[in-house]
Amino acid sequence: MPIQYYIYLCLALFSIGVTGVLTRRNAIVVFMCIELMLNAVNLLLVAFSKMFHGLALASDTATTVGIEGQVFVFFIMVVAAAEVSVGLAIIVMMYRNTHSVDINFLNRLKN
Amino acid sequence: MSILQILFFALSAFAIGSAIMVLISKNPIHSVLWLILVFFAISGHYILLNAQFLAIVNIIVYAGAIMVLFLFVIMLINIKKDSEPQKQFLVKLLGVLAGGSFLTLLVALIKQTAQIEGRQLLMKDGVIGLIHPLGKVLFTDYVIPFEISSVLFLSAMVGAVIIGKK
Numbered sequence: 030m031p032i033q034y035y036i037y038l039c040l041a042l043f044s045i046g047v048t049g050v051l052t053r054r055n056a057i058v059v060f061m062c063i064e065l066m067l068n069a070v071n072l073l074l075v076a077f078s079k080m081f082h083g084l085a086l087a088s089d090t091a092t093t094v095g096i097e098g099q100v101f102v103f104f105i106m107v108v109a110a111a112e113v114s115v116g117l118a119i120i121v122m123m124y125r126n127t128h129s130v131d132i133n134f135l136n137r138l139k140n
Numbered sequence: 141m142s143i144l145q146i147l148f149f150a151l152s153a154f155a156i157g158s159a160i161m162v163l164i165s166k167n168p169i170h171s172v173l174w175l176i177l178v179f180f181a182i183s184g185h186y187i188l189l190n191a192q193f194l195a196i197v198n199i200i201v202y203a204g205a206i207m208v209l210f211l212f213v214i215m216l217i218n219i220k221k222d223s224e225p226q227k228q229f230l231v232k233l234l235g236v237l238a239g240g241s242f243l244t245l246l247v248a249l250i251k252q253t254a255q256i257e258g259r260q261l262l263m264k265d266g267v268i269g270l271i272h273p274l275g276k277v278l279f280t281d282y283v284i285p286f287e288i289s290s291v292l293f294l295s296a297m298v299g300a301v302i303i304g305k306k
Contacts, residue, residue: 030148032259033250038152040246042178045159048239052232057168057214061175064206065159068182071198075191075269076261083262096268096277102194103278106201107289111296113206117213118303124217 035076042069056120056130060113067109074098074105144263147188155181172210179203189261191269 042065049062078098085094120130127134158177165171179202186195250256267273278286 030144030261030263032256032261034148034152035261036250036256037247038155040243040250041156042159044239044243044246045156045163047242048236049163051235051238052163055168057210058162058171061162061171061210064202065162065175065178068179068198068202071194072182072185075186075189075194078268079189079191079263079266080259080261082266082268083260086262086266093268093273093277096273099191099194099269099274100277100282103197103274104282104285104289106197108292110201110206111292113209114296114300115303117209118300121213121217122303122306130217 032076032080035073039069039073039076042066042072054131054133056123056132056135059132060116060120064109064113067105071102071105074102144188147184151181151184151188155185168214169211172207172214175210176203176207179207186269188263189269190264190266193269193271193274 046062046066046069049065050059053059053062075098078095080095081098082092082095085092123135124130155178158174158181161174162171162178165174179198183195183198183203186192186198
């Protein structure tokens with residue numbers, strides 16, 4: 030499978046996420062679009078790791094070249110889980126203060 | 141067309157269609173459910189690439205934990221349909237134009253890149269996606285970041301509790 034297919038797929042998913050952040054006003058949906066962008070990057074990292082592994086496997090059958098990409102994907106998932114817990118807590122607090130999750134009400138940090 | 145290519149195109153169409161539905165659903169709960177479908181499609185891609193560990197972790201962590209958290213928050217804060225005013229049509233159009241031109245720019249850039257010309261990626265061969273090699277690397281070369289991530293989780297948990305208590 031050519032690497033270009035995966036690059037185009039991930040670019041499409043990432044652009045859909047960018048469009049969602051730009052067009053939606055609900056803070057939760059904006060947050061979900063950020064998750065979508067993270068997942069597009071994860072998929073591309075795995076695809077590149079398999080590409081470099083395929084190159085190295087031709088000369089050495091016991092190599093583990095390219096495994097770093099998958100370890101990075103694991104750490105990205107770890108950070109995303111921590112980010113979601115804090116971000117959703119902030120959204121709940123914002124809803125308690127303003128009774129809305131509209132991001133246009135967030136343009137002032139004070140008062 | 142081989143079976144791998146058919147699976148790839150079917151999963152890609154599924155992922156992109158569900159991702160578009162995330163954007164155009166009015167109800168946030170429907171957006172969450174479509175996003176879970178996107179994550180399942182991406183897990184299918186991981187299985188195609190023989191990254192079995194990441195496929196399972198993606199389903200457990202993203203579809204199982206994070207999206208359930210999203211659903212809980214949406215149900216907690218009780219969004220009414222009329223409480224989310226839509227953006228103006230012009231702003232929406234400009235957002236779609238910006239995203240589309242971003243996509244066009246990057247696709248044109250990839251088309252010109254000579255380094256990835258004709259590069260193939262390994263689909264079902266290779267063992268780096270299995271648990272044994274990944275665990276070996278994670279607990280030898282990357283053991284310090286692995287331990288630091290536990291501190292990150294602890295601080296995130298404390299932060300979420302403190303923010304939620306106010």
